[in-house]
Amino acid sequence: MDLLKNKVAVVTGGTRGIGYAIVKTYLDNGARVVLCGSKQETADKAVEKLKAENPDYEVEGIAPDLSSYDSVEAAIKSVAEKYGRVDIIANNAGISSSTPLYDYKPEDFDKLMNLNVNACFYTARAAAPIMKENGGGVIINTSSMVSIYGQPAGVAYPTSKFAVNGMTKSLARELAKDNIRVNAVAPGVTNTDMVSALPEATRQRICSAIPMGRMGEPEDIANAFLYLASDLASYVTGVVLSVDGCARA
Numbered sequence: 001m002d003l004l005k006n007k008v009a010v011v012t013g014g015t016r017g018i019g020y021a022i023v024k025t026y027l028d029n030g031a032r033v034v035l036c037g038s039k040q041e042t043a044d045k046a047v048e049k050l051k052a053e054n055p056d057y058e059v060e061g062i063a064p065d066l067s068s069y070d071s072v073e074a075a076i077k078s079v080a081e082k083y084g085r086v087d088i089i090a091n092n093a094g095i096s097s098s099t100p101l102y103d104y105k106p107e108d109f110d111k112l113m114n115l116n117v118n119a120c121f122y123t124a125r126a127a128a129p130i131m132k133e134n135g136g137g138v139i140i141n142t143s144s145m146v147s148i149y150g151q152p153a154g155v156a157y158p159t160s161k162f163a164v165n166g167m168t169k170s171l172a173r174e175l176a177k178d179n180i181r182v183n184a185v186a187p188g189v190t191n192t193d194m195v196s197a198l199p200e201a202t203r204q205r206i207c208s209a210i211p212m213g214r215m216g217e218p219e220d221i222a223n224a225f226l227y228l229a230s231d232l233a234s235y236v237t238g239v240v241l242s243v244d245g246c247a248r249a
């Protein structure tokens with residue numbers, strides 16, 4: 001399929017897990033992709049792996065500091081200068097938490113919110129004027145099923161994802177006039193490093209309640225990112241699309 005032919009996409013957290021699957025799915029659909037890693041070295045390794053799979057992929061790796069607006073703005077501007085446009089922002093980078101409230105350090109709360117929420121604002125703030133200038137674009141944020149149910153510990157994580165939903169719905173309304181669609185994907189339990197880091201008992205408790213009887217695979221989530229980025233979703237904005245096997249927490 002060539003659903004994203006000639007599109008330029010920036011994917012944060014593109015080095016592994018769901019982000020890597022989004023990058024690959026976008027490349028397989030004709031996009032040119034700039035993937036962001038937390039370190040240049042890991043970004044380069046992801047690019048190397050992708051190029052080994054398909055030397056024709058147009059992909060490069062960068063490592064902006066997602067906790068700094070200046071760094072994010074400089075990165076987005078340099079993508080626009082190099083490729084002439086930025087059509088798609090996939091805000092995927094994120095960290096989770098299962099720390100009980102009584103042990104929670106305030107600085108850890110801030111760190112999680114900075115990445116999971118502020119970085120989405122930073123990319124949108126930097127990319128939207130460029131998209132507007134080019135006639136439109138698409139921003140896709142990563143929410144979570146915990147933005148519907150909450151979770152029994154690690155309060156910063158569900159808090160961040162509720163915030164992502166609010167940002168998504170609000171920016172969708174604000175930016176519709178500029179032909180910029182803003183949506184979110186809310187994955188359920190997905191088979192990545194983030195989930196393998198959870199205590200086994202938590203994994204089992206969550207998975208046993210999933211009506212479809214399995215975890216999601218990164219590709220299940222990437223396909224939703226593809227749909228929302230493509231013209232198939234040209235009238236879809238302000239949506240938080242659950243991709244969770246109909247999960248119940």
Ligand code: NAD
Nearest residue numbers: 013015016017018038092093094144187189190192193194
């Ligand atoms: P992962 O831990 O496998 O990957 C996270 C990505 O974020 C990595 O590429 C990592 O480099 C990047 N990242 C982490 N900290 C960073 C930082 N400080 N600066 C820049 N990049 C950083 O996680 P995943 O499971 O692929 O999760 C991706 C997204 O999906 C996250 O937003 C997560 O909240 C969301 N999500 C995951 C699940 C799940 O079950 N795996 C469920 C719901 C939502």
